Amino acid sequence: MSGRNRLIYLPLGGAGEIGMNAYVYGYGAEGRERLILVDLGIAFPDMDTTPGVDVILPDISWLKDNLDRLEAVFITHGHEDHVGGVGHLFQQLKKPIHARKFTANLARRKLSEKGQDPKMVRTAPAFPETVTAGPFSVSFLPISHSIPESAALVIDSPAGRVIHSGDFKLDPSPIVGEAFDPDLWAEAAKPGVRALICDSTNVFSRHPGRSEAQVAPNLRPLVAASKGLFVATTFASNVARLQSLAKAGEAAGRSVCLMGRAMRRMTEAATEEGLLTDFPPTVSPEEAADIPRENLMLIVTGSQGERRAASAQLSRGKYFGMEMREGDTFLFSSKTIPGNEKEVARIMNNFSEMGVDVVTDDDGLYHVSGHANRPDLERIHEITNPQVVIPMHGEHRHLREHAKLAEATGRTGIVAPNGTMLDLAGNKPEVVGHVETGRTYLDGSALVGQFDGVIRDRLRIALNGLVVVAVMVDDDGDVLEDTWVDIRGIPEEVRGSASLSDMMEEHLAGALARISRKVADDDEALEDLIVKGVRKIAQDEVGKRPEVTVLITRLAAE
């Protein structure tokens, strides 16, 4: 039917959530498009939906089914929701990975950790230089963000130019890394931009975004005025912030110590790539232990309240020999990502009990966002002047609001959630298909599908508890009397101090003595009878409908 070639856009993750970004572009005849993947990130689990899960990855089944068509992977920047999946999923893709030098450094570490070849990561030059991948010519267009060397991708194919924004803000003075350069962007837009695929995170923030440079002047007096130990936490990848914090410490005559694995990894990578030319000297945790607390500043991980990170550990007691006490100051140079409020509050309350003064960004002094706000989005639409704006990097409500914003200035705005396949080659973009997408869970060392039932089982037991019943049936079809009941996560003591499991055992002893040979011989019927009986007792006695596991053992004649 279609003689002409298509230019495909297909988000597998990131369009419908903030996290696990993975966007496919393709060019060619229908079904034979050559493909590139932009970003391969992770999302973070929570107790409500994914208890026990370590990391959430996009479901890349569709890519695996079309692996012979995949040319390469491009990573826009080094945040975990963009590069975090590279280590876990590389083995399934085995394609070259292109990124700018800092991002490439981080990606290589991830491959090495998983025993993969770090040489599969290639350091890419910046715009206007290009990387060729099949029919595509891709150029990394520098843009400011809350991590060094973020890049938009200028993606050229015979069907024209699209720009994939990556994560960005319009920062004229980002402290570390390149400032937003409107002239460079105008140049990239000059040949005409068919579509801008654009970060939507802050579309609901009405005021223009603020520069990273606004934070440092507020940090200095705060650190200078503090008396005891000064501890600050922020996102480890925000290397510019680390530098502003360290300089504020240095200016106040404090030695600076970085604590937490991510802090070390990020500053190591930034140093290796020559980005930290102006960072004050630091001391090791061992050296820090010997420095009087009023002369010391710690910069630590765990701004989101992560249980095992340095902030949480310090709030519970010692960490690398350091301990907080009355008169010390703890600064959250960060915002709390929605969903982490309780964990962060727990840390604040622990510090409050110790008499530590906690300073937050409540008054907007000690943190700025890394994403473009609504007026900044309008500006980037204007500069790139695309025919079509396709919002990405947002929940559905962000995508919809961003599309409306584009429409308000006469552009076409398209909401294309994960799995929507768009063809951008024609005059009007067209939905040409839907692909099954979802989430893959890294659980321990196993990859588990979202609908495999493993996590559903855990959630059900967490909500309702579990009853385990073991019955034995002899070869005459009689159920032996010693039926065994064990309960987990259900109150054992019921009204009048009776034991719930005893009650269940008694009930089953009675009920199973009366069953027919037919039921006794039929595992399913027997299980059904037991489950119903046990659930009824639980419902009557403790008002719960537990999960039930039945083990039926059939004894052979000896």
Next chain:
Amino acid sequence: MSGRNRLIYLPLGGAGEIGMNAYVYGYGAEGRERLILVDLGIAFPDMDTTPGVDVILPDISWLKDNLDRLEAVFITHGHEDHVGGVGHLFQQLKKPIHARKFTANLARRKLSEKGQDPKMVRTAPAFPETVTAGPFSVSFLPISHSIPESAALVIDSPAGRVIHSGDFKLDPSPIVGEAFDPDLWAEAAKPGVRALICDSTNVFSRHPGRSEAQVAPNLRPLVAASKGLFVATTFASNVARLQSLAKAGEAAGRSVCLMGRAMRRMTEAATEEGLLTDFPPTVSPEEAADIPRENLMLIVTGSQGERRAASAQLSRGKYFGMEMREGDTFLFSSKTIPGNEKEVARIMNNFSEMGVDVVTDDDGLYHVSGHANRPDLERIHEITNPQVVIPMHGEHRHLREHAKLAEATGRTGIVAPNGTMLDLAGNKPEVVGHVETGRTYLDGSALVGQFDGVIRDRLRIALNGLVVVAVMVDDDGDVLEDTWVDIRGIPEEVRGSASLSDMMEEHLAGALARISRKVADDDEALEDLIVKGVRKIAQDEVGKRPEVTVLITRLAAE
């Protein structure tokens, strides 16, 4: 040692959290103080710490141990974190409950629901009239809040006057119920106030609080400009807000329909007590179904994203025959309580997918807080002029900040978290004891202690999964070969498509064939061996350390 009488303050809940308020006051000789309880509230569970729990109650063991000394219970207002425990815990206390008429109406409903005598709830008059309870004379001093008839308690004893603020804001025009009356408060303070026990919720909010009357003028143009169905959610107990919303609907020519159980309960109680004299007529959900959507306004429960409430149900599909669609508007006339962000966002995204326009309070137009902000706290300190300020109704960080605020104006500020027993009779308040406090979980119909292990079990299984192993040992001490393994909440398929439970069964068959008679005869040793073996396989194969339940059946000779 102490000849003199003590005036005791002892928080059992609410001082160290926002929720489950329960404060004990006592007067008399040491250990023989006569007691009153102020408020008996609940807190709400979450998946992170209390999965499957229905309601969290304060641990009232200390009160039960001293029940012969308890005179009465006083409830300041009708919010669940103040009155919600009355139904669940009355049977353990069986003392008269005093409250103003609207709160009393709600408390009576709770007793009736539990088959208790609603007459135990007595309607109390307002200040300057008093209720006598042992050595105490207690007066309900009206104060504005986000529910009608909130009251501070003026508590007199031979040791002087203390004021327990309850929850409050300084609202000159609360729409429904009494405005804050500074003259009345000054009168209550006139005899001198030994201590102000004071709400700390908004101590970190720097600007003066805003009046409920500021919301209505913003609602009217919003409703008037909307085209399709207009749906608003707010806290059902905020009767003033319900009225402002309903009037905005009426003014726009819309019929108003209240949906959700709590909405009906609250408006019923308010009507019965004569508080809703100015509420527009409403239609039933059945009648609403026949009204064109552009002429209809729904006011619904579920502003916090509660799964079973009206808002969440509408976001998933039909609710009482009503269905949202493109062009409709959904208003959150509420704030999101920390911890509920993800649930609320889920609803917003569902509506976004339907094409419904979601309006929130992000710009401060459609909601005001019910609690006193920092400047309002300073004002109430000034008016009541207490020697001592004891912050309550807050997490530790709120209590500490509020105490500092009091100290800044030359008062004594005391942080007294749950379990701290203070004596307020002397010149300086003194810590005279510590009482074990904690939380009791209502789980189904059972009351479970915080440290009973029931919930810990659920959390562990939710994080790590569970392996159930059933083994049989015959009377020769031999383990029968058909050892049975069942796994729940752990990936079954491991590398190379092997089955995890099969691997465990094989391992156990081998390991158990080799054990000594001594181990076989010893349940504990046998269990230990099995648990270790199973955990090692899980660790090696899927990287998890699961919970393990072992059922050992010993077969007697037949």
